[in-house]
Amino acid sequence: MNIQTLLNQRIQAAMTAAGAAETAPALVRQSAKVQFGDYQANGIMGAAKALKMNPREFAQATLEKLDLSDVADKVEIAGPGFINIFLKDLWLGKELAQLRTSDRLDIGEVSKPETVVVDYSAPNLAKEMHVGHLRSTVIGDAVVRTLEFLGHNVVRQNHVGDWGTQFGMLLAYMERLREESTEISMVLSDLETFYRAAKTCFDDDEAFATRARELVVALQSGDAECLKLWDEFIEISLRHCEETYAMLGVSLERQHVMPESAYNDDLQNVVNELTEQGLLKESNGAQCVFMEEFANKEGEITPIIVQKTGGGFLYATTDLAAVRFRQHTLNADRVLYFVDARQSLHFQQIFTLSRKAGFVKPETQLEHMPFGTVMGSDGKPFKTRSGGVAKLSALLEEAQERAYKLVASKNEDMDEEELRNIARVVGISSVKYADLSKNRTSDYVFNWDTMLSFEGNTAPYLLYAYSRVASIVKRSEIDVASLTGDINIIEAQERALAVKLCQFEEAIQQVVNDGMPHFLCAYLYDLAGTFMTFYEACPILNAEDETKNSRLQLALNTASTLKLGLSLLGIETLERM
């Protein structure tokens, strides 16, 4: 149930009936302050202006066409021409009872499902996943889960980097180890060390560097021996990624991997098509596309290079091939790219060119969902204490260890197995939530103490709130499914909780519209806080029968909403902590 949508429709219809243009939006929002009601419509002033009417008079005219008596018990005009809506307690209670009847919390699936291709995570297989992959992976996964929940057809695409010059170096190093009869799988268990060793040879040993370059050529021209070696490397590297995904609780699997190499055979076709369309231009020996959209004020254009001098293809060429694949083979209605903000220009160019070249239908949406950098406390990109790039797996191990210390200190007589499990959930979710709860586009500072704190907008706070509700439900010893009866809203804290519970769908909607899970995080944090206040003020299990029944239903609704909301973010809940 979406109150905002309901009110928007009703008020907009009333505005139209009162003489406004059909396109004039009602602009219904949750009210900023309690004295302004639960919702406010901000669209009256704008519409009145277009009609050259006094806004309060137009508000009055709108009210005369508006009947909200089923959902609101007060609708008033305020200030310059706001319409404030005070929802009816009885109606809220009925709606909440309705939510409880479905495990989807009465949130419907979309009437027209779209095929949404989501490009996220995309690690480079030459190295191990590091902290830089956290954002794309975690945010992308939350959006994917939410889109799927709403009934869209989601196609995950893990565009892993498995192709390019650096693989020559790695293959040359594998070759050398094999000659020395070293057990390769052992050495590859630490990709980071392997990469550094290979790099050292490449930089210091001319013969090695030459061999590395030969191997790149051999690889790209399909040499069987070389491909075998490469396959072996890729397989091991992918398994590393999968271990990290499993630890993180990310829904990416092998079938979602669509590597750069998969587009290799199509790259010449991309260039040919661009040539046929007269979009290509040779410049200093390279094949480029110059689009006036990317000119500066002097008229100089930043080109896209799709084929370099000597015939090699580039990053842009692969991405163009990927766009075509996603349109023509995957039938995308919408493609979301969760990729670092530094690549904004690149994606603007790819999208613009894809449209010009007809690689996508005009109605297909291509959206870059950029995100900022994870910073250290010094305000520079996050590094380990030794100054290196932080490996994601090591980071997650540390999170669990830190969580273990916290959890153990609070639960002295809990058995080891449960402690470990709680520490795992708290540790992992803290890292994920710290990332998810920030506006995706901004940089944020990585701080263990803040993310593992039980205070503020953190995973531990939400998990604790959930376990408190869960504990009540358990203690009530009531068959949850059979619990019926009215939800009576009497205390202010009950009302606040009831309204908040009815706003879940609004929060979910924001996640899929803008690819921004932090709206859902903010909602859940708000809900948890509202519940805590209710919990302190309104005894549940010790209340009289009817009140107890009503409050228990509010608690159950809170539990279901927190659990479902967190699951959409890819976060597990705990019944006890």
Add this chain to the structure above:
RNA sequence: GCUCUGUUAGCUCAGUUGGAUAGAGCAACCGCCUUCUAAGCGGUAGGUCACUGGUUCGAAUCCAGUACGGAGCGCCA
């Protein structure tokens, strides 16, 4: 140099697309455990939304400029 992007409380962050008196958490201060998990709750204090001008009924939000920061910019991905 050009092009993006950012600047909100001492710190970390929100701010629903232009709405009413700008919100949280931390840190500081004051309270609340013989009743459902105090890993909690209530309260006090803290702001020239970087600066200047503009647009209009109304600006943290839109436009222009200035200062400072970050990123990107022809053959890496």
